Every structure is written in C-alpha cells, then in structure tokens.
Amino acid sequence: MSTPDSPSGTPSGTSSGTPAKRVVVFDYGFGNVRSAERALARAGADVEITRDYDKAMAADGLLVPGVGAFAACMKGLRDARGDWIVGRRLAGGRPVLGICVGMQILFERGIEHGVETEGLDEWPGSVEPLQADIVPHMGWNTVEAPAGTKLFAGLDADARFYFVHSYAVHDWALETANPAMRSPLVTWSTHGKPFVAAVENGALWATQFHPEKSGDAGAQLLTNWIGTL
Template sequence: MIGIVDYGRGNLRSVEKALAKLNFPAKIMTEPEELKAVQGIILPGVGAFADAMAALKEKSWIEPLRQYAASGRPFLGICLGMQVLFAIGEEHGEHQGLALLPGRVVRFSEGRKVPHMGWNTMHQERPSLLLKGIPEEAFFYFVHSYYAVPDDPEVVAGSCDYGVRFPALVGRDNVWGAQFHPEKSSPWGLTLLENFGRWVSENDCVSSY
C-alpha cells in the first residue's frame, strides 16, 4: 500500500488516480498515525515552501515523516513535496525544511519567465531504479518558481536546463524527489510512478515505529 500525505498542499486526487491507473493500491492519509500501515509514501505539494512547512507542522507531520524516512521505506516527494525534503527554503525569507537531503531551495534568477511552466527534457545524471525504462531526454511537466541547490551533487539523478541547470530528480537511499509532476507527465511520468510502485511492492522493510 502507498500512502499519499494530505497536509492541505497537494494534488492528491491526480496522484491517487495515476496510481490507480497503474493498479497500485493507494490511500490518502490525513493523520500521521496512518504511516504505520503503508509500505511507501508520496508527499505531493503545490504553493510556497513556508506555507507547506507550516501546514506540516500544524498537522503534526514533521517528525513522523522524518521517522518514516529513517525506517528505510520508499519515500517520494513531488514538486513542492520534493523541495521541502531539503534543509532550507528561501521563498519569502529563510525557512527550515524536513532536512532529509542537504541543500537549499532558491528562486530562478531574472531573465526567464517565472514560474517555469510546461514541458522540459531531463538529462539523466546517474542511474536510478525510478528511471528504469525511461529514455534520455524524456519530457516531463513542470510548474515551479524555485529549484533545489543540493550540497551534495551526488543526490542529483536527473537535471534540466532553464537558464540554469537545476535538479529534476534527486535522491539517496530510500528518499527521492521529483521536481516535475509525474502524474501529469504521461507516458514517462507514469513509468516513473510505476517504478516507484514496484519498488514499494518489493520493499520488505518493517515499521520502525
């Protein structure tokens, strides 16, 4: 079972429908206690970094999400859900993230239309099980004004150009994030979600709660 974290800042239904299309059981979770019953989670997100972290704090998700990541079970952040995996976000001031990956989230510089919205090709920087079956320079759908700057370049598995080279797919161990919306990036976005779903299905980690 894949859990989709509901903290009031995500496209929950579109993610749920994409997983259903791929025949992976999923549930929208409204309480942190529900993390105990799922083998993998997706953290979606739209909007501002500070608002997302405030909502996660208000609904008591922050420490349970950190504990879930530490348990070794598959964890995928999408768009803003990817950005809050990092330590610091610079949107409307400096704000603490989940700090599951080292680095900052910064705004695109002047000279390009912001937000970066639409389709872009992704260059694969290193192998990832999430990229299985996805060709080099495949197109994905983006909507964002900020991008991650990891402290460790080794966490970048895929990147895109938009006036600057920015991470499109990041991760290490069991914690991964996609800056694009895989649920809106058919067919390759669905392939990535299918790879995640298979990973969850094969995952034999037990709850550490």
C-alpha cells in the same frame, strides 16, 4: 499506450495476482492529492489519501505532494505531524516520494521574497528563485538522469515531464564519503540555470516535476517507484 482511469483509490492489480502495494498520499492541505491518487492507482498501487499517522506509517510507500509557497507547505506539514512521519519512516528505511514543493521541503531551507524558512533538512541546500528570463517554469521539459537510475528506468533520454515552479535547488551539496555507501543519484533539468529535477537517495526519492501530470513518462516513473516498494 495510455490506460483508462481506474476508480478512485482502486488499484489496477497485477497479472501475477500479487497484492498491490499500499501507498498513502499524505493529505496536509497542499497538493494535487486526487490526481496523484488516480495516477498511482493506474500504476497498480492500492492508494489512500489520509493524514492518519498509523496508516501513513504502515503503508509500503508514502507520497508527499506539495503546491504553493514553501513556508505555507512547511506549516501545513508540521501541523499534520508530517515532518515527524517522514522522519520516522526514513529512519526505518521506509520509502517516501516527494513531488514538487513536496520535494523542495526535503531540503535544509527555502528562501522566498527574502524570507528564509526551515525545511526538513533531509538534504543540505537552499530552495531559491529560478534564475531564468521567464518565471515560472511552466510546461514540458527534458531531464538528464544519471547512470544507474531506477526512477527513470525504461524511459528514453528525450522523455519530457511537466513542471510548474518558480523556485528550485541549483546546487547539490551532499556526497557520500564512505565508499561502502551509495551516493545519491541526482537528475538535472535546465530552465535558465540548471536545477535539481529529481533525487534518488536510499528510501527517499523526489521529483521537482509532476509525474501525475506527465503522461506516459510520468506513469512509467510512478510504476518504477511502486516496483521498488
């Protein structure tokens, strides 16, 4: 069942009276920050849109949005010191969620129109053009989530999410050799060739689709993330 919009930046709260988790939507000039803010607030978070270093570091969770070109997003992120903030948070085990191009920039590199741009290199791999007859991939699609997922907990296997993108990661290259460490959980979707649709890797989670535009399924996913903070 859908819930009405909460006032901008106002959390819906919890029935137990537990203080809402504080989430910063990092504002570096690239991303649907207002729709992300509203979706997170409906999911019960205390949300602020900012690029302030101290607030981004102190928040329970940091959401990194992204729309447009990989190279432009990376420049905007670096200009706002977002690359340093993401790195520092992850070094301390502090949760970060990347969305759309905010997920893509977490990889080693992006290749657009033959131009290679260095990403944050949290994960190995290249963001490359979709290999499909119709590009961009725009609209609703299903995903194949792995066993043990927390991000997709409580969602049906046929749940659909909203995608808008022309580039993706087609090959996952990171595996954990140490049996004491949990390997990343990778969710896939298909548009032409299969591509990475989401990743759960310790404190770092990300989705290629837009949960804030994905109706009840996206709301459940954001609630799941907030519940881990």
